[in-house]
Every structure is written in C-alpha cells, then in structure tokens.
Amino acid sequence: MWFASPADVRERLSAVDYLSDASIATSVFLAGALGKPLLAEGPAGVGKTQLAKAVAAATGAQLVRLQCYEGLDEARALYEWNYKKQLLRIQAGSDRDWDATHDDIFTEEFLLERPLLRAIRSEVPTVLLIDEIDKADVEVEGLLLEILSDYQVTIPELGTISAVRKPYVVLTSNATRELSEALKRRCLYLHLEYPTPERERDIVLAQVPTIEAGLAEQLARTVATMRTLELKKAPSIAETIDWANTLLALGRTELDEATIGATLGVVLKHASDQTRARKELAL
Amino acid sequence: MSLLDRHIGFVHALREAGLPVSLAEGLDAARALQVIDLSERDSLRAAYASTLVKRPSHRPGFDVLFDLWFPASTSGLYDPRQEGGSHAPDLDLEAAPLPELRDRLARLLLGAEGMNEFARAMVERFGRQPAGPGRQNWFSYSVMRALSPETLMARLLAEVLAGQERGGLAEKVARQRINENTRRFEEAVSTDVRRRIAEDSGIERIARSAVRPPLEQLDFLRITKADLARLRREVHPLARRLAARLTVKHRLGHRGRLDFRRTVRASLSSGGVPLNTFNKPRRPHKPELVVLCDTSDSVASFAHFTLLLTYALREQFTKVRAFGFVDTVDEITRFFVPGADVVEAMTRLTQEADMVRFGRTNYGHALEEFAERYGDAIGPKTSLLILGDARSNYQPPALETLRRLSAGARHAYWLNPEPTAQWDTGDSLATAYGGIVPMHECRNVAQLAAFIEELA
Numbered sequence: 001m002w003f004a005s006p007a008d009v010r011e012r013l014s015a016v017d018y019l020s021d022a023s024i025a026t027s028v029f030l031a032g033a034l035g036k037p038l039l040a041e042g043p044a045g046v047g048k049t050q051l052a053k054a055v056a057a058a059t060g061a062q063l064v065r066l067q068c069y070e071g072l073d074e075a076r077a078l079y080e081w082n083y084k085k086q087l088l089r090i091q092a093g094s095d096r097d098w099d100a101t102h103d104d105i106f107t108e109e110f111l112l113e114r115p116l117l118r119a120i121r122s123e124v125p126t127v128l129l130i131d132e133i134d135k136a137d138v139e140v141e142g143l144l145l146e147i148l149s150d151y152q153v154t155i156p157e158l159g160t161i162s163a164v165r166k167p168y169v170v171l172t173s174n175a176t177r178e179l180s181e182a183l184k185r186r187c188l189y190l191h192l193e194y195p196t197p198e199r200e201r202d203i204v205l206a207q208v209p210t211i212e213a214g215l216a217e218q219l220a221r222t223v224a225t226m227r228t229l230e231l232k233k234a235p236s237i238a239e240t241i242d243w244a245n246t247l248l249a250l251g252r253t254e255l256d257e258a259t260i261g262a263t264l265g266v267v268l269k270h271a272s273d274q275t276r277a278r279k280e281l282a283l
Numbered sequence: 284m285s286l287l288d289r290h291i292g293f294v295h296a297l298r299e300a301g302l303p304v305s306l307a308e309g310l311d312a313a314r315a316l317q318v319i320d321l322s323e324r325d326s327l328r329a330a331y332a333s334t335l336v337k338r339p340s341h342r343p344g345f346d347v348l349f350d351l352w353f354p355a356s357t358s359g360l361y362d363p364r365q366e367g368g369s370h371a372p373d374l375d376l377e378a379a380p381l382p383e384l385r386d387r388l389a390r391l392l393l394g395a396e397g398m399n400e401f402a403r404a405m406v407e408r409f410g411r412q413p414a415g416p417g418r419q420n421w422f423s424y425s426v427m428r429a430l431s432p433e434t435l436m437a438r439l440l441a442e443v444l445a446g447q448e449r450g451g452l453a454e455k456v457a458r459q460r461i462n463e464n465t466r467r468f469e470e471a472v473s474t475d476v477r478r479r480i481a482e483d484s485g486i487e488r489i490a491r492s493a494v495r496p497p498l499e500q501l502d503f504l505r506i507t508k509a510d511l512a513r514l515r516r517e518v519h520p521l522a523r524r525l526a527a528r529l530t531v532k533h534r535l536g537h538r539g540r541l542d543f544r545r546t547v548r549a550s551l552s553s554g555g556v557p558l559n560t561f562n563k564p565r566r567p568h569k570p571e572l573v574v575l576c577d578t579s580d581s582v583a584s585f586a587h588f589t590l591l592l593t594y595a596l597r598e599q600f601t602k603v604r605a606f607g608f609v610d611t612v613d614e615i616t617r618f619f620v621p622g623a624d625v626v627e628a629m630t631r632l633t634q635e636a637d638m639v640r641f642g643r644t645n646y647g648h649a650l651e652e653f654a655e656r657y658g659d660a661i662g663p664k665t666s667l668l669i670l671g672d673a674r675s676n677y678q679p680p681a682l683e684t685l686r687r688l689s690a691g692a693r694h695a696y697w698l699n700p701e702p703t704a705q706w707d708t709g710d711s712l713a714t715a716y717g718g719i720v721p722m723h724e725c726r727n728v729a730q731l732a733a734f735i736e737e738l739a
Contacts, residue, residue, distance in 0.1 A: 006319065006326045026319065026329035033318040034311065041339070134527075175520065177527040185305055189337040197460070222452070225459040230515060230626055257452050276626075281452050 002032030002059055002125075002168055017206045018047070018054035019199060027190040028055060037148045037169035039133075039184065042192035044174055045236025051192075052129040052170035061125035061168065066115040068136035074143060079155060080112045106157040116144075119167045120153055126167040133183075134173040141183045148186045195237065197224045203237060208244045218255040219244055223267065229280050235267040242266050257283050290316065293352040294335070296487070300348060300494040302341050308334055324355060340497040347477070347493050351486050354478045355399065376404040381429070389435050392464045393443070402471035405430065410476055421480050423473045432465045499728040503585035503700045511584050514728065515591065515626070521728065522595030525735055529599055539563045569601045570666040570693065570738070575653060577671030578607040578633075579644045585700040586670050587629055589731060593668075594619045596735065604660055608649035612656065613637045644674060646712065647681035654684045658691075666738065667692040669720060672701050673713045680712050682719060689720050698725040698734065 003009045006025040013020050013028070020028070028051070031038035040048040056063040066077055086105040093101060113121070119128035130144070147153060151163035171187060173179060195203065200220040204211060219240060227234040235243075243266045252259050261283040268274045277283070284292075294309045312334040319326050328349055336345045376384070384405070391398050406421065409429040414420040436458070443457045481489045495501075498517065501510055545561040574593055576586040590605055597603055607615045613636045618628045640648075661667060667689060689695035697720045699706065699713060706713035706722075713722060725731050 006323075006329075022325035023329040023332065026326040027333040029326075030315050030318070030330055030333060034314055036311070038333075039337075176523050178524060181303075184337040185307060187337075188311075188333040190333055191339045191342065221456045221460065224463075225456045228459055230512065232519060260452065281455055283452070 002055075003029045005029060012058040013054050014206075016054050016057040018050060018058075019203050019206060021195070021199060024051070024190065024192070027188055031170075031188050032168060034188070035166050037171055037187045038190060039171045039173065039179075039187035040190045040192055041173045041175050043194070043234070043236060045238035046192045046194060047237055048172040048192055049129065049131055052127055052131075052172070055168060055170065056127040056129075059125060059127070059168075061127045062122065063127050063129060064115050064119040064122070064167070065129045065131060067131050068133050068140065070135060070137065072136045072140055076114060077116050077140065077143065078114050078153060079117045080114065081106070081157075082110045082112050086110050111155075111158070116147055117153055117161070119169075120147065120151060120161060120163045122167065123164055125165060128167040128169045130169065130171045132174060133171050134176045134179065138180065141180050145182060145186065148183070194224075194227055194234065197221050200224070200237065200240060204240060204244050207241050208248065211244050211248060212253060215247065215253060215255060216244065219247075222255060222260065225281070226267065226277060229276060231268070231273045231276065232270045233268075233273065239267045257281075286316070286321075289352060292486070293331075293348065296348050296352065296490050297335060297345065299491070300344050301496070301500075302336065302345065304335050324353065327353060338497075340499060344494040344497065347474075348490055350474045351477060351481050351490055351493070354481075356403065376401070377408060385430060385435065388430055388432060388468070389439055389442075391468065392432065392435060392439060392461050394460070394464065398464075398468060399471050402468060403475050406472055406475045406479065410472070410479070419483070421476045421483075423469070423476045426472050426476075427469065432468060436461060499732075501728070502726050503588065504582070504726070506584050511588070514588055517728070518588070518591045518595050521732065522592060525732060526596060526599060528736060569599065571602045571662070571664050572600045572604070572668060573660050573665050573692070574603065574605040574668045574670065575612075576605065576607055576669070577609070577644060577646075578636075578638055579609045581644075581674070582670070582672050582700055585725075587632075588728075589670055589698065589725075590615075590619070592731065592735070601664075606653060606657060606660075607632070607636055607638045608653070609639045610643060610645035610648050611638060611640045612649050612653045614657065643676050644671075645678045646671070646673065646675040646716075647679045647684075650681045650684045650688070654688055658688070661688060661691045663691075663693055665692045667695040667720075668738075669695070669697045670700075671697075672699055672711065673697070673706075673716050673722075674710050675712055677710050680715055682715060685716065686719050694738075695720045696734075696738070697722040698731070699723065700725055702726060 003012070006022070006029045009025040009029045010020050013025070027038060030036070040051055042048060052065075053063060055061075089105050089110070090101055093104075115128070119126050133141070133144075148169060151166050152160050154160045194200075197217075197220040200223065201213075201216045204216040204219060205213065208216075223235050223240050223243075243263065246263050246266050247255070247259070250259075250263070260281070261278065264274050264277060264283070268277055290309075290313060294304055294312070297304050312331055315330040315334050316327075319330050321327060328346075331349060332342070332345060336342055379387075387401065391401055405426050406423070409426045410421045410423065412420045412422055412425065439461055440454060440457055444453055477489055477493055498510070498513060501514075506514070540563050542561040542563040546557050546559070549559055549561065550557040572593065574590065576590060578586050586607070593600075593603055593605075603616070603619075605615045605619065606612050615632055615636050618632045618636070697716060699722050701711070701713075701724070703724045705711070706717075716722065723730075723734055725734060
C-alpha cells in the first residue's frame, strides 16, 4: 500500500512541500490503492512532473524517469541488446558451437536496461514517471499498453518479465495532442488546473519561505487577475514562484504598478501578452 | 435507492449526456468506491471524476450530474437553524430582513466561509413559486433578483480599496475576486435549484435538460459572448493539436523517393551491401489558402472563430489571404499579423475594414466585386474557402462569377454554419451555390476541426 487515505496523501505530500487539493489527493490515493497508472494532464508549469517527484519523496521510493520526445523508440524506452558486447563474445569464443553461443549471448549480461524495464524489475518501491507522453509518437502508446495494464514486459529471447513489485506510474501530458482512448482507459485521469489564489499563496509560501505573507497574497491575486485576461499563455505556478524570487532578489516588499511593469517579463513571455496586460491592468 | 443502483443510474446518466464511459471505467469507479470514505463528498466526486471523466471539456457536465445524483443535502434532513447556526449565530436566515441578508452576502463575496449553506437557505426562502395546488416550482432568477449581488459591487469596492486610488491595479484585482465569488454564488444557487426540482419531479427529467453540451459541440449560431471568449482561448491549443495530428499524418503518408545518401551510409555497416533502403519523406503538401467570409452579424462569430483558427494554423499553409464581406469586399489579411492580439484584431476588423455598403448581406454583389478587384488572388495552387450561410436577402446570386472563381482555383469549399435541415429555407441559396462549390455543414468546433484536417 502506498497511502492509507486521501487525508494521508495530503499530509505526506505537504511534508515534502507539495500542496495538494481534494481532487489531487484522492486521485493520488486511488492510483496507489487500485494499482492503476495516474495520467496528469494540464497546461505547462502547474506541477505535473513535480507531483511525481513529490510522491516519490513522500513515500521514500526511488524515482525512475522516462522523458518522452519525438522519435523515442523501444530501444531507448524499454531494453536493447548490447550488440558490441555480443559481437566480442562471439569472436572471443569462436571455437564453440552455435547453440552454446546463441544461448550465451542472449542472457542478462548482454541486456541493456532502459527506464521502463528498470522500473518493472526494481526490487525496491519505485515511482515511474513517464514525462510528456504527448511528445512521443503514437506507436509508443501502444508499447506502453502492456506495461500499464499488466506491469509486464515481453522480450522474445528471454520470455515475459513480470513486475516484482508494482511500480507507481505517473504519466504527464501537456495535451498537445489527444492521447488514444486505449491509453486513457487504463489510467486514472487527473486534470491539473491553475490553483485558487489561496492555494497559490500557500504554494509560494512553501516554495519561497523567506517571502512575506502579505506579498505572497498580493502576488497570487495579481496572477489570478492576469489569468482572466485573454492571453496567449497564462502565467503558470512555476512563473509565479520565479516572480516571487525576482521580487526578493530586488528587495521589494510591495507589489505596486511600477514594480509589476518592470518585472512583467518574468511572468508573461509573449510581446502581445505584455502589451495587453499593460493596457488592461493600467500599468 | 441503494448505492449500487445510484452508481448504475449515475453512469447511465453520464452516457446519456454524451460522456464516453466504458464498462471497464464503470468497474474502476465501483472499485474506487470500496476504498474511499463515502461520507466525504469531495473525495467521492474526485474518485468518480478521475475514473470516468478523461477529457476536461466533459467536466462541467459531469459536475452538474454529480450534484444531482449525490446532492450535498436533502430537503428532509436540512435544518436551517442548526446549519446556519454554526456560521452565523447572530442571523436567522429565514426571518432576517433583506438588508441584513445583503450584508451577509457582501461578506461572503469578499471571501467569508459558508457560501453553500447561505445559497441553500436563500433558495428555500426566495426561490419557491407556487404552481397549482400542492405543487411548487423553483427558480434561481427570483433569488438573484431579491438579493441582486451585482449591485453590491460599488459598495464592496469602496470597502476593499478603502481610500486607495480608483481605476488602478488594486481595483482590477478586487473586481476579479468579487466577480469570481459572485459566479460561485450563482452556481451554488442554480445547483440547489436543480436539486430541489429533481426531488420534486425525478432526477432523470432534470438531468436531460441541465447538462450543456461540451464546448466543441456548441452551435456557432447560438453562441453567447462568454462562450466566444472561451472558444478564443481554445484557438491556440486546438491549432496545436490539429498541427500535431497533421504532421503525424504527413509522416505516415506515402513514402517518397529513394534517399541515396542515407542508404549508402547505412550500407557501410554491412560491408557495402545495401540491406535496408531509406526513402526521403515526401514534401508536405501545403496549399495556398484564400478565405472569403461573410462577416455580417448573423454569422460573425462563426467567421471570426474560423479566421482565427486558420491563422493559428498558418504554418500548415504556404500563404493565407483573407477577405471579408457584407455587401462589398475588403481584404482583411493585414489584421492578422503574427503575434497580433486576438481581441484587438477582431475589434479593428469590425471598425476599420470596409465591408459594408448598405448593410444587408449581398452574396452576389460581394462575389462580383471580389472577382473584379481581387480575382488575381486565385490561381491554380489556391484553395478557396468560402464561409457563410448563403442567405443573400433575395438579391441576384451571381452564380456564373462563382463558377469562374472556383474553376480557377485548385479546390473550392463552402462551409455553412447552418444545420443541413435549414438549407434552402427562406432566402437561403444553399443548393444553388452548393451545386458549384461543395458545401459542408459546419456547426461546431468538432466539425470544423474534422474539415481542416481533411483540407491540409
């Protein structure tokens, strides 16, 4: 068992400075209790990757991370045979007959473990983070299906390897493309949105402990107002925290119009967004 | 009703509202019910949401149905004195005079606790309207009229700002917070009204009418201003998704010519014998796009959204030119420079472009004028895309001109935001125009996305 109850999740995550809400806590708890992967989707910078790291830290599990990108394939994600070493082995033992060599070169010794296989074979509790699954090609989703539903990997030369201990799987996605229904069906779905101003204030206070409570509150409220404007990219939590650090570095204790105008580049990263914010917020 | 029956009924209601809930997902939800504390409503909601709802656009509909099937309280058990007592021992919500209630509401709008209890008590007091002997109706507008939270804004702002300068950032921030809380209050009231109606006349009846279709299914012609703003926010994510899908399609498409360089390189590892051949990917087909759109009021929101989307998808086309008309044509490409502000582009478009002569849509004249002034925009590489409802106020249709234009283009398409059943009614020339340029029904974002995928 990973967690005892949603309340337990909240407590232990907040001990590692990750502030959750009811839906995060329940989903994280259910993913552990039902042994299903957790698919976290939402805009960039709302703490999807951080969630997996926090779960690993809170439960003392090891974190295995698979970063997805275009062109990711089986050899990088799952396992690969160490061809060079196999070649050496064949050349070194050239006097032996074929059957013995064949049995010899397809063994553990010549297998290169990649993140997915490592997570499956791990003996200690493991959190497997499959990051930005939407960046990978559609075929990778197919590759994941066997792992996500049965926690096993089939290697033709070795047979099926089942998980010693079911890993806790977290997938993250920025929704740049629709994931397949088959993948979604196997996962619990958690949509992470921008937090309420109250929660965002607490997050800033947890991440930037030296900031004053009043300033954190002002920051959270201002960012919430910015998110209601029609922007190309609304500021994320990560950017709010950057902003808090910027203000600290500048030694400001008050968030007035002039300060916001001078540091707007920290939170808004499109020229048109900045113009819009200046106009709407009368900076 | 037992828990199992309620679970089954809820899952059925979700399916009826258009959420694709599979059998396996229903079982997952049932399993989840065994491990969570059922008395905690928030985690019950989260458990259902994470097992059954896998698209953010389905979430609002889910929330409405959840509130109906698993209400926070029932009228029989509700005791206002007891429940109100925990939050406001000084105020009897059933008998207190209106000004005191408004004071209470003002405090709630500034962020005090107990919004839901207050909303329930207010529906109990103001929302009831007798409808025949022994029956009653519940309305949220009568609650809103009695308390009118909008009129509290000036007072609340004065209170929050307390002497600070008006019009600045502080006011913006305060306004945003109060508006957000007002919206929450309205939502709490309508949720409770729906619950009471459901208690009187059965959940199924209200469930059918209460759930709004998800954003991508909304009808362009019946869209509200707030929905349009929400849609505009979706333009860039939607464009990104479409572009990603198109790239995948191109890559998976037919293989092109032999890539000599790569093949020879790969053959080196097998002693110069080319075991595997490699092909060059085919050059993606990028059409030039000319968009001609009806910008009159009746179809404006459809035209605006489609224009935004085509411009967000610029990279998928070699060149995009846009023309707008009501009864005369003007080129509107200049309003959509890269990085332009969406809202501003739309306001400038309506103010500055010269598209109106008499102010009544005239397709015939617009087409003639387009052919005369911008006829050279259309060439053998161009795809012509016409957006409009083909309602021309009984003016001459200029079919010949359209035939000439579409013959000059590589492809021509017509997107009509009206449902097919309404084509050819009244002044619609759908079939006449549709005989020359293939006409597609395009009522919502889902249909539009499907069309664009086919086009590029």
